[in-house]
Amino acid sequence: MKRLVLARRETTTRGGQPLAFLVGLVFALVVGAILLRITGDPVLDVYERMWDRSLGSQNTWSDTFNRAVPLALAGLAVSIAATMGLWNIGAEGQIMFGAIAATFVGRLLPDAPGLVLIVAMLLAAALGGALWSFGPAVARSEIGVSEIITTLMLTEVASRLIVYLEQGPWKDPDGFGFPGVTPRPDQAELGTLWERTHIGVLIALAVIIGFAWYLRRSVWGYELRIAGSSEKAAAFAGISVRRKVLGVLLVSGAVAGFAGGIELLTTTTGKLNVQISNGYGFAGIIVAALALMRPSGVAAVALAFGALQVGGQAIQTNPGVSPAVATILQGLVLFGAIGAAVFSTYRLRLVDRQVAES
């Protein structure tokens, strides 16, 4: 009797992760095609439209690039926390609070010159994000409360805070009585590079490169990795794990909040609303996981996810096709990649049943 087992490879296959990601993508599209088929939608038409709207022309590449910005920054935020084995699951809420803080500054300095205001609002956004992760950071570093739960809970709080601001204190007096925050000052808008691609793309890229370099080369990054791999080793080396936990969660929150600031400065409506984070914080976790928590990989995966999301949005314009397909595809990419990644460390082997069971 023979049976199939997973056997560990002697050496891990190089370049396994990009390949696994591709397999995940293909897997998602195949399952998506089956779902579309079941509902009787024209699979090829839908996929063609997805392609056209995300990567089909220079114009649509802009949308993909713009969409990749919050995804990449959220992914970066998650991966920074992950260097220490921490989970910032609440990047979504930090994005929202970053946008709230930026809006606050915009309301404070409505007549400031554009550049000053943009810098002030982005700084406020980063500070806001850090502030939103401050509670979970202290709770984790001082008494060991799981940051997974606390950051998640604060996401729910942030979204309700925005609704409150829309209905109450920050309600637009020119909003014809409808709930909605007064738009940011007109001069506080990030310009564009080409077509609709905004400067945020360059800023995000700079932030990612900066962090990738800093985490790799600085003492701080080195100590983070030690503390992340072994608390004991860190203690022997005189590294305060507590302060590292605090610091890394604050920085992670700041990066997510910064993404919220960029979003606020680039939305066409210029308004703070619940949709400002649009699930980027959660998608960022998947992006980071697919990039194996490496800042350098985050940008590439974010770009692919940006295309997937922008293309997915276009599905909705196809009559009768459920927009939920795009959400499903994002989850499937990860599961497909998880499945495929196994084969970079394992391979299938046929062995005798007795051997397999001993």
Next chain:
Amino acid sequence: MILGVTFTEAGVIGLLVAAVQFGTLLYLAALGETISEKAGVLNLGLEGMMATGAAMGFIVGVETGSPWLGLLGGAVAGAIVSLIHAAAAVGLGADQVVSGLALTFLGLGFADFIGDGYTDDARRARFADVEIPGLDDIPWVGEVIFRHSPVTYLAVIIGVAAWFVLNRTAIGLGLRAVGETASTADAAGHSVVRLRFAAVATGGALAGASGAYLTTYLVGSWSQNLTAGRGWIAVALVIFGAWRVGRVAIGALLFGLTLALKSRLTLFDIEISGQFVDMLPFLLTIAVLVVISFRARNRPSPAPAAIGIAYRREER
């Protein structure tokens, strides 16, 4: 009048009734998560499984005209999607946090996908309240405890059964062993993979039933984002309940009360933004976790030791 709030008898009773109703919702999901975590598998896909159960529960309910079949359909759907997490996290050893969150995406998307044609459907397949004869006439208590949907009573029965299986049977012992030290349990002859799959699927079924309870009773209809973050509260409840079936039930009632506050606000004539009341359960969760951790900081954690750790036999 206390703090400008007028308490009326009807208001307080109404609030407590709603607390039990929301408590049922939270308990089913949190109990499932407890069972899964007891076997060492953290499943953050609760929101997704609940949403899938809610959509499927509604569809099966209105198509067959039976809320019971709806509840069953929701449970089965929840169990099926949970197996994706089991396959990734248990079968392939993927990170449980990542896999669970991906399941949230998948489940929410899948729920919207199948529920697309049922949004704002006027049809109903709703459980009727069952009054326990003899007990429902007791003043106050009768109304609060003995006049509920069958799901609430079912949840109590499932809770007792879960306690019994976990603490008094060989399967329960094996399941807990697998969640503490998988390699030892493996050596003792328990199948780690099989027990963990079973625990995750049970958790998925209960989460799915919890979602179906939303659409076959509590709300009665399907719409997007119906679960509204309550799945996350259920995850936190497991910590609150220290992974113990009974304590999780108490926590579910407490948090059910905070969820109920919003829907019963008008009964009390309170001048406060509904958004702040909405934040309450989430802020309370954080406060409770902080207090628990603070009190337990010098004691061993009640968490199953193998939570989050994938088991591969050749790496033990």
